[in-house]
Each structure stands twice: as C-alpha cells, then as structure tokens.
Amino acid sequence: MTTVSMTVNGKTVSADVEDRTLLVSFLRETLGLTGTHVGCDTSQCGACVVHIDGRAVKSCTTLAVQAAGTAVTTIEGLSSGGELHPVQAAFRDNHGLQCGFCTPGMIMTSVDIINRHGAHLDEATVRHELEGNICRCTGYHNIVKSVLDAAGRMTTSAAAE
Amino acid sequence: MGVEGIGQSVVRKEDKRFITGKGKYTDDIKLQGLTQAHFVRSPHAHARIKSIDTSAAKAMPGVVAVLTGSELVGDKIGNLICGWMVHSKDGSPMKMGAFPAMANETVRWVGQAVAVVIAETKNLARDAAEAVVVDYEELQAVVDVREAVKPGAPQLHPEAANNTIYQWSIGDQSATDAAIAGAAHVVTMDIMNNRLVPNPMEPRSAVAQYDSADDHLTLWTTSQNPHVARLLLSAFYNIAPENKLRVIAPDVGGGFGAKIYVYPEEIVCLWAARKIDRPVKWTADRSEAFLTDAHGRDHVSKAELAFDADHKIIGLRVHTYANFGAYMSLFSSSVPTYLYATLLSGQYNIPNIYCEVDGVYTNTVPVDAYRGAGRPEAAFLIERLMETAARQFGMSPADLRRKNFITQFPHQTPVIMTYDTGDFNASLDAAMKAIDYAGFPARKAASAAKGKLRGIGISCYIEACGIAPSKAVGSLGAGVGLWESAEVRVNPVGTVEVLTGSHSHGQGHETTFAQLISTRLGVGIDTVQIIHGDTDKVQFGMGTYGSRSGAVGMSAILKAVEKVEAKARKIAAHLMEAAEGDIVIEGGEVKVAGTDKKMPWALVALAAYTGHNLPDGMEPGLKEGAFYDPTNFTFPAGSYIAEVEIDPDTGKTTVCNFTAADDFGNLMNPMIVEGQVHGGIAQGIGQALLEGTVYTGDGQLLTASYMDYAMPRADDLPSFDIHHTCTPCPGNPLGIKGCGEAGAIGSPPAIINAITDALGHNHIEMPATPDRVWHAIHSRMAAE
Numbered sequence: 001m002t003t004v005s006m007t008v009n010g011k012t013v014s015a016d017v018e019d020r021t022l023l024v025s026f027l028r029e030t031l032g033l034t035g036t037h038v039g040c041d042t043s044q045c046g047a048c049v050v051h052i053d054g055r056a057v058k059s060c061t062t063l064a065v066q067a068a069g070t071a072v073t074t075i076e077g078l079s080s081g082g083e084l085h086p087v088q089a090a091f092r093d094n095h096g097l098q099c100g101f102c103t104p105g106m107i108m109t110s111v112d113i114i115n116r117h118g119a120h121l122d123e124a125t126v127r128h129e130l131e132g133n134i135c136r137c138t139g140y141h142n143i144v145k146s147v148l149d150a151a152g153r154m155t156t157s158a159a160a161e
Numbered sequence: 162m163g164v165e166g167i168g169q170s171v172v173r174k175e176d177k178r179f180i181t182g183k184g185k186y187t188d189d190i191k192l193q194g195l196t197q198a199h200f201v202r203s204p205h206a207h208a209r210i211k212s213i214d215t216s217a218a219k220a221m222p223g224v225v226a227v228l229t230g231s232e233l234v235g236d237k238i239g240n241l242i243c244g245w246m247v248h249s250k251d252g253s254p255m256k257m258g259a260f261p262a263m264a265n266e267t268v269r270w271v272g273q274a275v276a277v278v279i280a281e282t283k284n285l286a287r288d289a290a291e292a293v294v295v296d297y298e299e300l301q302a303v304v305d306v307r308e309a310v311k312p313g314a315p316q317l318h319p320e321a322a323n324n325t326i327y328q329w330s331i332g333d334q335s336a337t338d339a340a341i342a343g344a345a346h347v348v349t350m351d352i353m354n355n356r357l358v359p360n361p362m363e364p365r366s367a368v369a370q371y372d373s374a375d376d377h378l379t380l381w382t383t384s385q386n387p388h389v390a391r392l393l394l395s396a397f398y399n400i401a402p403e404n405k406l407r408v409i410a411p412d413v414g415g416g417f418g419a420k421i422y423v424y425p426e427e428i429v430c431l432w433a434a435r436k437i438d439r440p441v442k443w444t445a446d447r448s449e450a451f452l453t454d455a456h457g458r459d460h461v462s463k464a465e466l467a468f469d470a471d472h473k474i475i476g477l478r479v480h481t482y483a484n485f486g487a488y489m490s491l492f493s494s495s496v497p498t499y500l501y502a503t504l505l506s507g508q509y510n511i512p513n514i515y516c517e518v519d520g521v522y523t524n525t526v527p528v529d530a531y532r533g534a535g536r537p538e539a540a541f542l543i544e545r546l547m548e549t550a551a552r553q554f555g556m557s558p559a560d561l562r563r564k565n566f567i568t569q570f571p572h573q574t575p576v577i578m579t580y581d582t583g584d585f586n587a588s589l590d591a592a593m594k595a596i597d598y599a600g601f602p603a604r605k606a607a608s609a610a611k612g613k614l615r616g617i618g619i620s621c622y623i624e625a626c627g628i629a630p631s632k633a634v635g636s637l638g639a640g641v642g643l644w645e646s647a648e649v650r651v652n653p654v655g656t657v658e659v660l661t662g663s664h665s666h667g668q669g670h671e672t673t674f675a676q677l678i679s680t681r682l683g684v685g686i687d688t689v690q691i692i693h694g695d696t697d698k699v700q701f702g703m704g705t706y707g708s709r710s711g712a713v714g715m716s717a718i719l720k721a722v723e724k725v726e727a728k729a730r731k732i733a734a735h736l737m738e739a740a741e742g743d744i745v746i747e748g749g750e751v752k753v754a755g756t757d758k759k760m761p762w763a764l765v766a767l768a769a770y771t772g773h774n775l776p777d778g779m780e781p782g783l784k785e786g787a788f789y790d791p792t793n794f795t796f797p798a799g800s801y802i803a804e805v806e807i808d809p810d811t812g813k814t815t816v817c818n819f820t821a822a823d824d825f826g827n828l829m830n831p832m833i834v835e836g837q838v839h840g841g842i843a844q845g846i847g848q849a850l851l852e853g854t855v856y857t858g859d860g861q862l863l864t865a866s867y868m869d870y871a872m873p874r875a876d877d878l879p880s881f882d883i884h885h886t887c888t889p890c891p892g893n894p895l896g897i898k899g900c901g902e903a904g905a906i907g908s909p910p911a912i913i914n915a916i917t918d919a920l921g922h923n924h925i926e927m928p929a930t931p932d933r934v935w936h937a938i939h940s941r942m943a944a945e
C-alpha cells in the first residue's frame with residue numbers, strides 16, 4: 001500500500017492504494033468519479049482520458065502513484081460555475097454522442113486537441129488526432145463536427161478576452 | 162417554452178448527463194458490501210473437464226466464494242435457451258444442445274465459463290482465479306462450418322448429428338430449379354459474410370443484490386430489454402419468480418444486438434448473490450467481451466441468380482451455411498432464417514426464390530443478432546449478384562436494377578414478406594444525383610493520373626423492421642410476442658410521465674418520445690419525463706432491437722396518449738359546458754372550437770385529480786396505458802453509393818465519398834435519424850474494410866483485443882452525405898419505418914462493389930484489407 005495525494009478537479013485528495021492501482025480505478029472506485037470510463041484493456045479506446053497537468057492522458061494506462069503530486073481534471077471537473085465547457089456544448093449541439101459511453105474521453109481528448117492546434121484545425125487533423133478514441137455509435141461524423149465547432153467557439157472566445 | 166414537436170431536430174435532453182460525466186451505467190453502481198466476481202474461463206475450444214480444484218483459491222486473501230458449474234446444476238439453475246423454434250425441411254425440430262451457465266462436463270469454446278471467484282476486490286478475485294486448477298482432457302475442435310458438417314468432424318453436441326442444428330428451406334424448389342434450368346443467363350457466386358464482434362463501447366456488466374428479508378433479488382444489467390431478461394431468468398433459469406426479481410437496465414453504452422440476450426454471467430451473479438447473501442458485481446474486460454458477447458454474421462453461401470434474355474430476373478437459388486458457434490444463443494435460430502432468407506428478394510421482382518440454410522455448431526463464440534441481423538447478409542448477397550450480373554451483361558448497374566425494381570405496392574414476394582410501400586427509383590435517383598454519378602469517369606481519370614485506382618459501387622437495400630406482428634412471428638416459431646406497451650401519466654400540474662417498454666442505449670428516446678407528447682399535448686419537452694428500463698416501474702416491454710422503437714414503441718405511446726386526450730376532452734367539455742366533439746387540445750390549452758372559451762391544459766389535469774367536478778360516473782385521474790401490436794413489418798429501403806480510391810502500391814482503400822438516400826417513412830427527429838445512419842454506415846464500412854474475426858484451426862480467437870481486431874477509427878472514415886426520400890409507412894399511425902440498422906445493411910455491398918469496380922476483379926473477401934486488395938491487384942497482374 002502506498003499513500004497517494006493529488007489534486008483532482010481542484011480538490012486535494014489523498015488515499016492509501018495498492019501499488020498496482022490504476023489511475024482510472026482510483027478515480028472511479030476510490031473517489032467515486034464514475035464519469036471516466038473503461039472501454040478496453042489495451043490502451044486503445046480512449047474512454048478513460050483525463051487531463052494530468054493540462055495534458056490528455058489515458059488513465060487506464062497510468063498508475064495512481066504516477067499521478068501523485070499532479071493536478072488531474074476529469075469530465076466532472078471540466079465545466080465551471082454551472083456553465084458547460086464549449087466542447088461539451090458543441091457535442092450536445094452537434095449530436096456528437098449517442099450512448100454517451102465514449103463521450104467523456106472524447107471530450108477530454110478534444111479539449112486537448114483544440115488546446116494544441118487552436119484555430120488551425122481542419123477535418124483531416126481532427127480525424128487523425130482522434131485515432132486513440134473509439135466510438136461505436138456515431139461513425140465519428142458528428143464528433144468531428146463537434147470538435148471543429150468547439151474549436152471555433154474557443155478561439156473566438158479567446159480572441160474576445 | 163415552445164412546442165418541440167415531431168419532425169424537428171431537437172437537441173437531446175439526455176445529453177446533459179453524458180457530457181458532464183453524470184451518466185449512470187451498470188459498472189458505476191456501488192452498494193454496501195459489494196463483492197466482485199471474476200470468471201475462470203476455458204483456454205481450450207473443446208475439452209472435457211476432468212476435475213476442478215478450488216481449494217487453493219478459496220484459501221486466498223479476500224476470497225468470499227469459489228463456485229463451479231456442478232454446484233450451479235445442483236441448485237437446478239436452468240440451461241440457457243434459444244427462444245425461437247425453427248424446423249428443418251423434413252419437419253424435425255432444431256437440435257439444441259444443453260447450454261449451462263457454467264460448464265460442468267464439457268467446454269465448447271475458448272472463453273466459456275467454468276467457475277467463478279467472488280472476492281472483496283476485483284484484483285483479489287483475479288488473483289484467486291489464477292489459483293483455480295482445472296484439469297482438462299483436450300478434444301479435437303472445429304471452427305469452419307464446411308469442415309464441421311463433414312463426416313468424421315469433431316462432434317459438439319450429442320443431440321446434433323454432423324453438428325447440424327437444422328436444414329431449413331423456404332420457397333418453391335421445383336419452380337426455382339425449372340426457372341434456372343431454362344434461363345438465358347445465370348450468375349453464380351460463392352459469397353462469404355464475415356464474422357463480426359459487435360463491440361458496444363460499454364462492456365457488459367451485472368450487479369446482483371439479494372434482500373434476504375423479502376427473499377427478493379435485484380439485477381442491474383447492460384440490457385436492451387430488461388423485461389425479457391426477467392421473464393427468462395424467472396421462467397427458464399429458475400432464479401426467482403417474477404414478483405421476486407427486479408431487473409434494471411440503467412444507462413447502457415450501446416447494444417447493437419449484443420445486449421439483447423441473457424448471458425451466463427448475469428445468471429451466475431444472481432445465483433451467487435443469494436448464495437453468499439452479499440451483492441455481486443461483474444464487469445467484462447474487453448478481451449472477455451470478445452470471447453463472450455454473441456458474435457454476428459458468419460455465413461458461407463452459394464447463390465445463383467437467373468435472368469431471361471431481356472435481363473429480367475426469373476429465379477434465385479441460395480444455399481447458406483450459418484455458423485452458430487458452440488451453443489444456440491437466444492434468437493440465433495431466427496437470424497439466418499426468418500430475418501435473412503425472407504429478404505432475399507431485395508428491391509426486385511423475383512418470381513421464384515428457393516433458399517436452404519444449414520445451421521451448424523462450431524467451437525467458437527455463439528453467434529446471434531448483430532445490427533441488421535440476417536438482413537445485411539441478404540442485402541450483401543443480392544447486391545453483389547446484381548452488380549456482378551451488370552458487369553457480365555456489360556450494362557450499367559443502375560439500369561439493371563431499375564429494370565428489375567418492384568414498382569407496384571403492396572408486393573408479395575415468394576419468401577413470406579409483403580412489402581407495403583416504397584419508391585426505389587426515387588432513392589436511387591437521389592443517391593446518384595448527390596454523388597454526381599455522371600461525373601465519376603472524370604474523377605476516375607483524375608485518380609488514374611495520380612496512379613490510383615478509383616471505383617464506384619451501388620447498393621439498393623431493403624430490410625424488414627418494426628419487429629414485429631406477434632401473430633406472424635408466433636406462426637414462424639417465436640417464443641414471445643413482439644408488441645410494445647406504454648403508459649402515459651399526466652400529473653395534477655399537467656406535466657407528463659411516459660413509461661415505455663422500449664429501451665434507449667443511445668437512440669435518444671428521452672427526446673423523441675417527449676417530442677411526440679409535445680406535439681400531441683402542446684406542452685414543452687422539458688415537462689415530459691421518459692421512464693424506461695426498470696421492471697418495477699414499467700409494467701412490461703419487449704425492448705429495443707430490430708429498429709422497432711419508433712414504429713412499435715412510439716405507436717404504443719401514441720395509443721396511450723390518445724386515450725388520455727379522449728378523457729381530457731370529456732373533462733374539459735364538462736367544465737366548459739361544451740360538446741365533447743368541439744374540444745381541441747393545442748399549444749398547452751384546451752379550447753372549444755369556434756369560440757374564445759379555453760382553459761390551460763394544467764387545469765384540466767388538476768380537475769381530473771381533484772375530482773370535484775367530473776362528468777357523472779367518471780373515475781378520477783389522468784393516466785392511460787396501451788399495448789400496440791403492429792399489423793405488418795415495416796420496410797425501410799434505400800440506395801447507397803460508395804466511391805473509393807485504392808493505392809495499388811499498398812492496397813489501401815480510401816472511402817472518398819459515401820452517399821446514402823434512405824426512405825424511412827416519416828422522420829421524428831432528423832438529427833437523430835442521421836446519427837443512426839452515420840453509426841450504421843461506420844459499422845458497415847468496418848465490416849467491408851476492417852473487421853475480421855480470426856480463429857486458428859484449433860479454436861483460439863486471435864482477434865480478441867483492439868490491438869488485433871480493427872475497429873473503425875475516425876481517420877478510417879469520411880464524412881457521410883445523407884439524404885432522405887419518403888413514402889410514409891401505411892402500417893403504423895406515425896408512418897415510421899425505422900432507421901437503426903439501415904446503415905449497417907446497405908453499406909458493405911456498396912463498398913465491395915466499389916472496390917471490385919476499381920480493381921476490375923470481381924472477387925474480394927470482406928474485410929477487404931490492404932493485404933487482400935494488394936494480392937488481388939498483383940495476382941491479376943501476374944495472370945495478365
């Protein structure tokens with residue numbers, strides 16, 4: 001057992017965990033943050049994506065102890081003040097989700113994609129960047145649309161600031 | 162807020178919880194004292210279990226129990242059943258081998274459960290499962306249907322000689338033989354339909370809780386049809402009587418057919434929860450999903466399509482081997498028979514059809530309905546034949562299809578179905594226009610200039626949905642009726658709850674069903690709550706599959722809301738002293754036509770509940786239920802056109818353009834309908850280009866993870882161009898045909914027709930991987 005401490009969605013958390021505990025289990029089982037999902041066992045599907053210190057990471061392939069001392073953001077911590085994050089809003093407005101299971105990971109990955117590419121995103125880049133996230137429901141058509149829409153919203157709002 | 166009625170692309174109500182991480186899926190459920198189950202599974206495709214030693218596992222830390230198949234059988238837990246009786250052409254019933262929830266004598270596929278470890282945590286259960294020692298005597302295995310039926314092949318079940326479950330047939334054999342014998346042209350093809358793994362992104366999961374005081378069980382499970390699950394668990398698996406068992410299917414992360422069935426793991430969790438008197442959870446990991454979720458397709462067919470001298474079809478003869486896997490899954494028998502061969506007429510006038518289907522056991526994962534279920538296999542077969550025929554005749558594939566299209570409705574095919582309505586020319590026209598079919602030669606030349614091969618392929622599919630009229634399916638052997646039920650409850654303040662037997666696992670029912678209420682009662686969709694997926698709340702339901710929730714589920718809601726309206730009109734007429742026939746419900750108000758008399762909807766609802774001033778003899782309250790049983794299947798149909806470009810150096814196929822023109826009848830929410838089509842096309846392109854399920858000869862599944870099984874990713878696919886034509890369905894009051902499966906049915910033949918067009922080589926197996934395409938190109942070059 002090891003004691004791990006980190007910041008999750010702005011709150012400091014600390015718990016004793018088995019060394020082999022994955023970050024995703026720590027989030028889902030220890031902290032009860034079940035918005036982060038597990039869709040595979042080979043680090044392929046991206047249902048588990050969270051941000052560690054602002055970068056998208058697959059929490060199924062990260063040990064909880066590796067995240068000690070970092071700031072983790074999960075889907076539950078993405079919006080603030082009761083307002084949806086622009087990527088969340090774009091997924092809803094463009095029907096970028098059906099069953100919703102891949103959605104938290106898709107949204108967390110998309111935020112990271114937009115952060116890295118800003119306004120320069122095009123369809124081909126979005127499709128390429130989504131390579132590590134699998135969706136079985138949407139055929140990606142509306143996910144791609146959502147990401148491009150969100151990129152537009154985020155860069156416009158950044159320009160306005 | 163305004164009325165958000167049917168026909169509008171209303172943004173989904175359910176999305177808020179999913180985009181904020183507040184969805185409630187089965188694995189999210191936490192209970193006091195929860196234990197975790199991990200299954201010990203067979204590493205052999207075929208073996209006798211000589212002994213199981215659980216003593217070391219039982220002694221490990223945190224282990225609560227280790228249970229085996231013989232204890233399960235000892236407790237009289239019933240074997241899994243196939244719920245659709247199909248008879249062979251000689252009249253004998255299908256040969257069903259015993260399917261225990263955990264094997265006690267023989268294992269028949271890699272991944273079959275033999276024991277379960279229940280422990281305080283997942284990791285401890287997994288550790289202890291490693292310590293369960295099973296002594297197997299290995300037996301010969303068989304995975305290919307053509308091998309399995311040969312004399313001397315390993316035999317799976319004593320009930321089924323030559324591993325043959327049934328030899329079924331449909332249609333007029335002698336008339337078809339005669340038509341083919343006298344034909345001017347016969348196109349003959351061997352056609353394989355590749356085995357697929359459904360892969361909803363949420364792995365299956367079950368949580369079972371036992372209340373010993375009431376002797377009552379609750380199961381949370383990833384199900385498309387919780388009421389059917391409860392019925393099976395009670396009536397056949399001996400878990401508990403229905404009044405002592407509640408089944409809840411909370412948010413479910415996709416189904417595609419794989420979550421229709423009750424699986425061994427759910428049975429074992431319930432049985433174990435009672436035995437240890439603690440709640441038990443099991444969640445599949447992805448490899449377990451590959452090894453245990455019912456697979457789809459897996460047909461090997463020989464087909465002959467006969468034409469007269471004028472290129473009119475005169476007969477179709479088909480023989481299909483259908484791979485059932487190691488056991489008969491719940492609806493497995495119906496998929497390659499009544500859901501497949503009854504659609505072999507496609508969109509064409511075919512006077513004579515005869516089809517034989519042999520259902521065959523092999524040492525592989527059981528096979529059952531996967532998105533489309535039988536209909537994709539039929540569409541692939543007929544559309545490959547049509548394209549091939551056009552090539553042999555040197556005719557335009559569109560013209561050959563048009564020449565043979567059914568244009569008069571209703572149309573009785575020789576294989577049971579009566580197509581009610583359609584306009585096949587309209588959808589083909591729409592698709593050809595949208596993809597600029599006429600401009601293809603120029604695009605092909607431009608590709609050729611870059612050293613690339615370009616091809617275009619058409620597919621005109623039809624399917625039977627809205628499953629299904631209970632009487633009809635009963636006469637064909639179904640063990641259940643396929644109606645749907647609904648209840649509409651108006652609260653005293655005028656808000657509405659709809660309880661439906663349909664189940665949403667991505668289809669957006671919370672929105673579309675609310676749109677229907679909004680249209681009828683003129684209330685905002687936010688005042689309407691859709692309740693589903695809980696046997697304690699909803700009286701009964703048949704669930705969601707076969708594109709039935711619009712055509713059947715919504716028709717039941719409409720019937721119930723009509724009864725509510727009738728009562729509300731009576732109350733309003735009484736209160737406003739008007740004739741009942743003059744009352745209209747509109748825009749949240751109840752009005753007397755032709756006058757300015759009106760009252761708010763909410764006050765009519767309130768009057769129903771105060772009961773202070775109701776017509777003489779009327780019961781208080783405003784709540785009505787209905788069962789709706791359709792009178793026919795519905796027949797969505799359409800034309801898909803794919804345009805591909807192939808790099809001859811690598812064999813890689815790129816889908817450049819994909820156009821769909823579907824006739825789904827009336828659309829309730831076009832945004833959601835298009836989303837369904839997108840997802841279906843992606844699965845169809847997956848089947849055609851990427852998804853191959855590979856077994857070794859001794860029954861090891863090589864493609865049991867996302868490292869090995871190629872799921873379609875965003876950069877494997879283009880954006881899709883979706884169009885609609887409309888002939889409203891005459892069979893249900895809303896004119897809906899259903900849209901959930903079309904994409905997966907129509908797209909594989911379009912892709913393969915396009916690839917073979919590009920290659921100038923008519924044969925390629927699915928999935929048309931770069932390797933296969935490269936070899937097709939180079940074997941042809943070598944031959945030339």
Ligand code: FES
Nearest residue numbers: 039044045046060
């Ligand atoms: S669960 Fe992490 S990549 Fe699939």
Ligand code: FES
Nearest residue numbers: 098099102135137
């Ligand atoms: S919305 Fe269901 S997997 Fe993406």
